[in-house]
Amino acid sequence: MLELYHAPGSVCAQKVRLALALKALPWVDHNMNLDSSEQYSPAYLRLNPKAVVPTLVHDGRVVRESTVICEYLDDAFPEPSLKPSDLVARAEMRRWAKIPDDEIHAACGFISQAGLLRQGRLANPQPYYDRIAKDPNRKRADRNRRMFERGYGDPDAQWGLFVHVKLLKEMQATLADGRPWLVGDAISLADIGLAPYINRLYVSGLAPMWADKPAIDGWLKRIKALPAYAEAFTKYTPRYGNEPVGAGVWPEVEPILESGGSDVLT
Amino acid sequence: MIDFYHSPGSSCCVKVRFLLNEKGIAHREHLIDLRRGDQLTPEFRALNPKAEVPVLVHDGFALPESTVIMEYIEDKFPEPALRPALPEGRARMRLWTKWPDEGGHIAYSSLAFVVSHRHQAHDATPGWVEAQLAEKPDATRQERQKHAIDLGLDDPALATTMRKMDKMIRDMQASLAVREWLAGDTFSLADIALIPYIVRLDVMTLLEIWRADCPRVFEWLAAVRQRRGYAPTYDVLDRSRTHQLMRENGTAAFARLKSLVETGA
Numbered sequence: 007m008l009e010l011y012h013a014p015g016s017v018c019a020q021k022v023r024l025a026l027a028l029k030a031l032p033w034v035d036h037n038m039n040l041d042s043s044e045q046y047s048p049a050y051l052r053l054n055p056k057a058v059v060p061t062l063v064h065d066g067r068v069v070r071e072s073t074v075i076c077e078y079l080d081d082a083f084p085e086p087s088l089k090p091s092d093l094v095a096r097a098e099m100r101r102w103a104k105i106p107d108d109e110i111h112a113a114c115g116f117i118s119q120a121g122l123l124r125q126g127r128l129a130n131p132q133p134y135y136d137r138i139a140k141d142p143n144r145k146r147a148d149r150n151r152r153m154f155e156r157g158y159g160d161p162d163a164q165w166g167l168f169v170h171v172k173l174l175k176e177m178q179a180t181l182a183d184g185r186p187w188l189v190g191d192a193i194s195l196a197d198i199g200l201a202p203y204i205n206r207l208y209v210s211g212l213a214p215m216w217a218d219k220p221a222i223d224g225w226l227k228r229i230k231a232l233p234a235y236a237e238a239f240t241k242y243t244p245r246y247g248n249e250p251v252g253a254g255v256w257p258e259v260e261p262i263l264e265s266g267g268s269d270v271l272t
Numbered sequence: 273m274i275d276f277y278h279s280p281g282s283s284c285c286v287k288v289r290f291l292l293n294e295k296g297i298a299h300r301e302h303l304i305d306l307r308r309g310d311q312l313t314p315e316f317r318a319l320n321p322k323a324e325v326p327v328l329v330h331d332g333f334a335l336p337e338s339t340v341i342m343e344y345i346e347d348k349f350p351e352p353a354l355r356p357a358l359p360e361g362r363a364r365m366r367l368w369t370k371w372p373d374e375g376g377h378i379a380y381s382s383l384a385f386v387v388s389h390r391h392q393a394h395d396a397t398p399g400w401v402e403a404q405l406a407e408k409p410d411a412t413r414q415e416r417q418k419h420a421i422d423l424g425l426d427d428p429a430l431a432t433t434m435r436k437m438d439k440m441i442r443d444m445q446a447s448l449a450v451r452e453w454l455a456g457d458t459f460s461l462a463d464i465a466l467i468p469y470i471v472r473l474d475v476m477t478l479l480e481i482w483r484a485d486c487p488r489v490f491e492w493l494a495a496v497r498q499r500r501g502y503a504p505t506y507d508v509l510d511r512s513r514t515h516q517l518m519r520e521n522g523t524a525a526f527a528r529l530k531s532l533v534e535t536g537a
Contacts, residue, residue, distance in 0.1 A: 067360050074366040081359035094333050097344040101337055107374060 008033040009063040011053065013040050014242035017114055017202035018072035019060040021106075023242070024198050025076045027234035029083050037242075041137075073107055076195050088198065090190030099189045102196035105173065106203060113169035114203050120153040120163035122210045122252050127154065158259055167215075167262060170207060173200075174216050181221035186228060193232075201229045205239065211252030212259060274299040275329040277319065279306050281514055283377060283468035284338040285326040286505060290464050291342055294501030297349055339369050342461050354464070356456045365455035368462035371440060372469070379436040380469050386420050386427055387476055387529070388521035425528050434532045437473070440466075441482050441489055448488035459499065467496055471506065475515050476522025481530045 010026070010033045012019035026033055038044045038059055045057040053068055054061045062069040062078070069078045080088045090096050106114075127134045134154065141147035153160045158167070177200070180188055188196040204226055207215060216222040229235055245251065276292065276299045278285035292299050304310040304325050311323045319327045320336040327334055328341045330348070335341050346355050356362050372380075401421055405414045419427050444466065447454050455462040470493055473479040482489060496502060509515060 069363045074363050077366060078359050078363040081362055093347045096347060097335050097340055100340045100343055
């Protein structure tokens with residue numbers, strides 16, 4: 007039996023749900039309410055001491071960290087394979103799959119705090135200020151308050167944007183030869199690892215970031231056309247399903263991107 | 273044919289060399305002198321645009337990133353297997369191989385720098401500080417390095433670094449208390465991923481901080497030193513002036529770092 011502890015809007019959870027859906031594996035749904043701090047309950051901390059989602063439990067065996075979970079699923083349930091059979095392509099796949107863990111995940115967090123999540127909180131900010139006040143990690147709390155107050159004007163949020171610019175360039179360069187997926191002939195853990203992040207940009211109203219990169223647009227459309235996408239994304243966040251809820255932010259973001267980012271990225 | 277581009281002191285390079293030696297895979301070594309800037313030449317950048325070591329070139333395919341290289345070697349040369357056979361063991365292994373990539377390596381290298389490498393500034397030519405900073409890939413790490421050069425053992429970031437080391441060693445102890453090696457009953461990439469860091473903490477004498485609390489880590493290190501991959505990877509390094517300086521400088525910093533761990537715990 008597979009059980010998944012997850013949260014609807016978590017990018018790491020989206021990644022694992024997408025892998026599960028592509029393999030058509032049934033799983034028991036433990037939907038965590040992060041706003042009411044369910045992740046800090048003693049029961050969950052035993053499964054996941056870092057108090058993050060997702061956690062997979064397979065016949066009692068606990069597997070943590072989304073990238074590791076995805077490899078685990080492909081090892082434990084090899085068909086349909088989510089890894090290229092060619093070993094050189096497989097190494098390329100692992101380079102892509104590492105990108106979220108190295109840098110993009112942090113960058114995505116900053117963008118989401120300064121953009122999508124902030125927009126949802128602006129009308130009634132007090133509960134969010136209360137939550138920040140309770141955060142035991144003061145450094146994170148201060149950064150979140152700053153990003154809530156300054157939005158995309160915050161330097162961390164801008165760093166986040168430029169890290170994504172770099173990734174989009176790499177993806178475009180790879181996809182430019184007309185291949186449908188990042189590595190090999192079929193969707194792999196490379197695409198699965200990055201789909202939630204590019205989707206988050208789209209939902210945040212930042213799709214104009216790849217207006218000059220048609221291959222990325224095509225790639226994202228292919229992802230969104232998969233039945234597994236509806237299963238892994240839309241089902242859990244219907245509000246973010248297909249429309250960019252952050253539409254309207256582009257006039258604010260465009261001048262930031264035009265500055266080139268040379269002062270935040272080297 | 274395998275060509276391996278590396279810098280002997282680099283922990284990420286040591287992982288891959290240990291693996292190649294452990295499996296007995298023949299390879300040609302190409303030394304990249306980071307101080308001299310070999311990594312910035314057009315020839316090397318053609319292999320890795322990010323100008324980082326190591327790079328493995330196998331039948332014309334150039335692959336950077338030590339963790340990805342190790343999995344590739346396992347895929348291409350499956351025997352003797354250094355990945356656990358079962359999915360659960362592999363997942364355990366991959367949690368360990370992620371440690372250096374997700375902050376562990378940076379934390380260790382800032383420690384080694386503050387304790388030892390920065391002292392090499394004294395016998396270096398003018399421009400050494402600038403060269404040190406230029407080696408770092410981004411502005412954040414350059415700034416961190418600048419603090420480390422200026423403040424040494426008084427750098428406030430050191431407390432966080434020692435907390436990370438403390439957690440890693442205690443996590444190792446907890447795992448090794450229930451199994452022979454980090455990912456299971458057999459030696460694997462999980463062990464190899466941690467070897468360079470534990471060996472160097474030992475070279476700096478700092479591992480002694482955990483002697484009483486983490487005895488299994490010491491047994492593990494003794495067993496690692498018996499592995500086939502150890503001698504060819506470390507023989508020259510263990511006799512090097514770098515390791516000798518690390519031992520002297522680590523001994524001098526020991527009391528201060530031990531108290532940081534004790535107050536942080």
